[in-house]
Amino acid sequence: MKTKIILLFFVLTIVCIACSRNAITGRNQLSLVSESEMQKMAITQYKQFLGESKVVPKTNDNAEMVRRVGQRIARAITEYYQQKGITNDLPSYKWEFNLVESKEVNAWCMPGGKVVVYTGILPVTQNEDALAIVLGHEITHAVAGHGRERMSQEMVAQGIQVAGNVALGGNPQTLSIFNNVFGPTAQVGVLLPNSRNQEYEADHYGLIFAAIAGYNPQEAIAFWTRMMNLKQGASQTPPFLSSHPSDADRIEKLKQLMPEALTYYKPGNK
Numbered sequence: 001m002k003t004k005i006i007l008l009f010f011v012l013t014i015v016c017i018a019c020s021r022n023a024i025t026g027r028n029q030l031s032l033v034s035e036s037e038m039q040k041m042a043i044t045q046y047k048q049f050l051g052e053s054k055v056v057p058k059t060n061d062n063a064e065m066v067r068r069v070g071q072r073i074a075r076a077i078t079e080y081y082q083q084k085g086i087t088n089d090l091p092s093y094k095w096e097f098n099l100v101e102s103k104e105v106n107a108w109c110m111p112g113g114k115v116v117v118y119t120g121i122l123p124v125t126q127n128e129d130a131l132a133i134v135l136g137h138e139i140t141h142a143v144a145g146h147g148r149e150r151m152s153q154e155m156v157a158q159g160i161q162v163a164g165n166v167a168l169g170g171n172p173q174t175l176s177i178f179n180n181v182f183g184p185t186a187q188v189g190v191l192l193p194n195s196r197n198q199e200y201e202a203d204h205y206g207l208i209f210a211a212i213a214g215y216n217p218q219e220a221i222a223f224w225t226r227m228m229n230l231k232q233g234a235s236q237t238p239p240f241l242s243s244h245p246s247d248a249d250r251i252e253k254l255k256q257l258m259p260e261a262l263t264y265y266k267p268g269n270k
């Protein structure tokens, strides 16, 4: 682990030619994979996942709610880019929102806007505002390039050489890293050093996007408290919670972010 961190530090400081600045967070990130490569791999894995899952029909009320909330968050992101004058950096996403039948308490968004919500999380979200908190958070992970960053870090850790525009999707080792970072059914094995930072960014901008979309950001406190209680009552930590620590520290940070998020809140936008 120590070697990994030293190597990572070396790459971050010396080879920042491989860094890119994320338009939303303004943070420089290691990016050894292009956005289009990420999206290509994501589409393949998304299709495969849906093919193996019980997708709830689009006419179902809950599936419709997932799509409705997701589309509003997507629109809010465009609005945010317009407000900040960064529309040139708007990612070219082809959004898809699906609800799958599963007891798992989980939801995720892959690069390119491929979103899945598991029915198991609905008893915890309980209402549309809390679902918007979850989707705002997950979608932020995608638009803030977190998967690409984690993947790049893991490539460095595994000593993968990247030369020019090599087609990474065809490289079995790269694909395996992608599957580890995004494995929707697997627990994320290695929590890289900055994952707490990514969680904070996802909470921060997720609240803002939910608020612009017309959902009450304050619902985040109630939702993450329910998540915390769920963890305490469970014999095994649900996968979503193992990668999303829900504790007093997160709730405290959410409270600190609330005044800013509330300035974006437009209840009439729904």
Ligand SMILES: [Zn+2]
Pocket (backbone or CB within 6 Å): 137, 138, 141, 198, 199, 202, 243, 244
């Ligand atoms: Zn997260």
